Amino acid sequence: MNRVVDSVQKRIGLLISLIGLSAIISNIIIGYRIGQTPIENFGDITVWLLFLTTIPFIISIFLESKIIKIIQSVLILFTGFMSMLQSFDAVYGPGLVLAAWLLMRCYGYFEYHRKIKYFIFLLFVIGLTQISSFLNGNELFDSGLQMLEYTVFIVVFVVIIWWDMIFEQNRLKTEIKTLQINYTKIEEQLAEIEEEHKPYNLKAVKISPAEERVIKTLTIYKASNREIAERLNIAESTVKLHLYNIYNKIGVDNRFAIIDLCKYNYT
Amino acid sequence: MNDEKWGNVLARAGAVLNFGIEKKEQIQNSKMAKFIATVPYLAGCNKTLETSFSHLMIYLMSLDESAKDIFFHKPEDDRDIYSRLFPISNFSGGNREIIQCCMDLTALCMLSNYKKDIEEDRETGKYNPINNNIWDYDFLSKKLIDNIDKNITSEISALYTKEDAVKGYWGK
Numbered sequence: 001m002n003r004v005v006d007s008v009q010k011r012i013g014l015l016i017s018l019i020g021l022s023a024i025i026s027n028i029i030i031g032y033r034i035g036q037t038p039i040e041n042f043g044d045i046t047v048w049l050l051f052l053t054t055i056p057f058i059i060s061i062f063l064e065s066k067i068i069k070i071i072q073s074v075l076i077l078f079t080g081f082m083s084m085l086q087s088f089d090a091v092y093g094p095g096l097v098l099a100a101w102l103l104m105r106c107y108g109y110f111e112y113h114r115k116i117k118y119f120i121f122l123l124f125v126i127g128l129t130q131i132s133s134f135l136n137g138n139e140l141f142d143s144g145l146q147m148l149e150y151t152v153f154i155v156v157f158v159v160i161i162w163w164d165m166i167f168e169q170n171r172l173k174t175e176i177k178t179l180q181i182n183y184t185k186i187e188e189q190l191a192e193i194e195e196e197h198k199p200y201n202l203k204a205v206k207i208s209p210a211e212e213r214v215i216k217t218l219t220i221y222k223a224s225n226r227e228i229a230e231r232l233n234i235a236e237s238t239v240k241l242h243l244y245n246i247y248n249k250i251g252v253d254n255r256f257a258i259i260d261l262c263k264y265n266y267t
Numbered sequence: 268m269n270d271e272k273w274g275n276v277l278a279r280a281g282a283v284l285n286f287g288i289e290k291k292e293q294i295q296n297s298k299m300a301k302f303i304a305t306v307p308y309l310a311g312c313n314k315t316l317e318t319s320f321s322h323l324m325i326y327l328m329s330l331d332e333s334a335k336d337i338f339f340h341k342p343e344d345d346r347d348i349y350s351r352l353f354p355i356s357n358f359s360g361g362n363r364e365i366i367q368c369c370m371d372l373t374a375l376c377m378l379s380n381y382k383k384d385i386e387e388d389r390e391t392g393k394y395n396p397i398n399n400n401i402w403d404y405d406f407l408s409k410k411l412i413d414n415i416d417k418n419i420t421s422e423i424s425a426l427y428t429k430e431d432a433v434k435g436y437w438g439k
Contacts, residue, residue, distance in 0.1 A: 222278030226287045255282060 008106055009069050013060030016076075020054030053079070069107050076100040081128055088132035094151040097125060098158070125151060199265040205249045214242040218255055219262045268301075268308040268319070276304050276316070280323050284331070297439055299376060300326060302427040303355055306369045309422055310361030322355040329354075330438050340381070340394055345401045348374050348411075368418035372432045375411045378404060379435030408433070 027047050031040070053075060060068045080096030087093070101121065104110060110117055129148050159166070202212055217228045225243070229236040243255065252258060268276075277300075281291045294300050303326045307318040329338035344350040352373055358366050381388075381397045382404050388395040396402040415429050 222274065222281075224282045224285045224287075224291070226285045227281070227291060230288050256279070 007064060008103075009064055009072065010061050012072060012103060013057045013068075016057040016072075017054055017061060020050060020057060024050050024054070073100055073104045073107060073109065076103060081124060084125070084128040085132050085135075088129050088136060089147050093128075094125070094147070094154060097121075097151075098154065197264045200261045202262070202265070207246065207249060211242050211246050211249075214239060215246060215258060215262055216266055218243075219259050220266055222256075222259055268305040272308070272316075273301055273304060276319050276323055279320060280327055283324065284327060294327065298427055298431055299373075299437065299439065302369070303373070305426055306366065307358060307361065309369065309426075310358065310363075310365040312361030312366075313359040318358060322357075325354045340396060342394065345396050348378065348402075348407060351377065364418045365420065365423065368415055368420070368423060369427075371411045371414045371418075372423070372427055372429065375408060375415065375429060375432035376435060376437055378402070378407055378411070379433045380437040381435075383435040 024047055027050065056068070056071050056075060060072055076096055077100035080093050080098075080100055082093075083090065083096060084093030126148060129151070133147070202215065207215065213232055214228055217223055217231050221227060221231065223231065225236050225239045228234075228239045232239075246258060247253060250258065250261065252261070277291070277295060280286075281294070286294065300323060304319045304323040306322070307315040312318055325338075328334045338351070338354070340351050349356065349370060352370060355373070356370060378397075381395050381402070384393075385395060385398055387393075389398055397404050412429055415432075419429075
């Protein structure tokens, strides 16, 4: 189970699927109690709608994608708006709209143009409450206003309770951004260092195998001519000749320049 | 001075003096050689690498058959225990107390070396200030040890101690 519900999307999918399925079952039970058979009950459009709405949430338990997240948010928001339109003074609508708002915030849909999006959200809530109130025989800005006040109260209440968490979340986001920038810089520096630490291409300057043996001994042991001769079992004059040729091929004038150039060739 | 820097200074000296494997290993393991090369680093002198390299080179040349007689003790060195150490006493800047302590340790090693070589020098006729009763070993060594005890630091003693010095192994 842990593997399946390892993200908000999957957890929300599981929760709403369970609620949807239990709502279908309870609808069937209620239908049975008023004398409907299960087959008649399945003929009821409400049960089918509930079933169809639950399907995307069941899929979202197993499949994680941006589209699934959008479908989740829109379905909850749409259901909330419809509930508000149907009954302006019921708690279902504002509750679902609030749930959709939290979910969309969690999915990062308010990262950009936050103020405009919040304003549109608020317009819909006010508009739908007022239209619903009007459709139910009230004057505009009459009973709907009380429901609006109630919704604002709930939103402010939630924000007050979660204020510290929201503040901390924003702080952490800033820190993460800084760390990401630093990480990128470190990666760039590392790439530069790796570039600097590349072995010197001896083949490019046509170093012979015998000369390379001299370079290797010189670089590893930082050896004198005599030490190179002893280690390679060759004459010191041969070492001198090799070094003379190596200096000319590489374009340096001392042994420590070769050690410096080739220090990453034999590590 | 870390091992890498010591290896680098020694490698350069070895290349100049054309050391073979055996000689290089001998110097690599020489406490006195490493100590002399490290003093500028311990004291935080200016031009550490230059001073370290030149002092090490002088020390190594003083051990070489073809040059060591130049650095032998001479009667004119009797007036001052540090006189013979003059070629390896040139420091620019740095902590004077640390430099003095290091030079005292070096002088103690040199003095103990004279004492160790009394018989040999007598036989070969080589000038030795202790043999000639110019220097009193007990008096001078006590004076040097007293000075060392006053100024020695953990960094110095990690490299060279007064116990190392009194053994008198100048070339080791």
